[in-house]
Amino acid sequence: MKSINIRLSNVNVSLENFSLNCIEKEVINLRQEIFEKIIKDIFASIEKLAIKTIRCTCGNLPVKNGKEKRTICTIGGKVTFMRSRMICKTCGANYYPLDDAIGMPSGIKHSVRTTEALLDLATDLPYAKTSRYVKKLASIKGKCPDNT
Numbered sequence: 001m002k003s004i005n006i007r008l009s010n011v012n013v014s015l016e017n018f019s020l021n022c023i024e025k026e027v028i029n030l031r032q033e034i035f036e037k038i039i040k041d042i043f044a045s046i047e048k049l050a051i052k053t054i055r056c057t058c059g060n061l062p063v064k065n066g067k068e069k070r071t072i073c074t075i076g077g078k079v080t081f082m083r084s085r086m087i088c089k090t091c092g093a094n095y096y097p098l099d100d101a102i103g104m105p106s107g108i109k110h111s112v113r114t115t116e117a118l119l120d121l122a123t124d125l126p127y128a129k130t131s132r133y134v135k136k137l138a139s140i141k142g143k144c145p146d147n148t
């Protein structure tokens with residue numbers, strides 16, 4: 001089984017306010033940072049592999065053509081990351097190897113699990129309430145602000 005080793009740096013926690021409300025808020029923010037770091041490290045490893053094996057549908061090898069920022073909403077929160085863009089010099093086709101590898105085509109904003117959770121909530125609640133509750137619980141919104 002393939003695996004990667006992810007190192008988490010030291011975590012610095014402010015102890016200026018001892019109220020549970022402040023501690024909870026700080027730890028939730030740290031959880032989000034750590035979650036995003038782990039996802040980004042995993043994505044970087046997957047992208048490295050995907051770039052090595054990508055082939056254009058015309059049969060030629062695409063070449064790197066810069067990087068592009070992308071934001072997706074996962075069940076653990078919003079994740080913003082850089083991904084490589086590649087182009088086939090023969091036919092002009094563009095590729096995002098990471099998008100293909102993780103099964104998140106360009107333009108899709110939510111993971112499948114997130115979409116399912118949002119649909120479950122929206123089935124029982126009005127959209128505005130669903131958005132408000134999800135934001136409180138998972139730091140995500142019905143719509144990702146960076147995906148315009």
Ligand SMILES: [Zn+2]
Nearest residue numbers: 056058088091
């Ligand atoms: Zn091509």
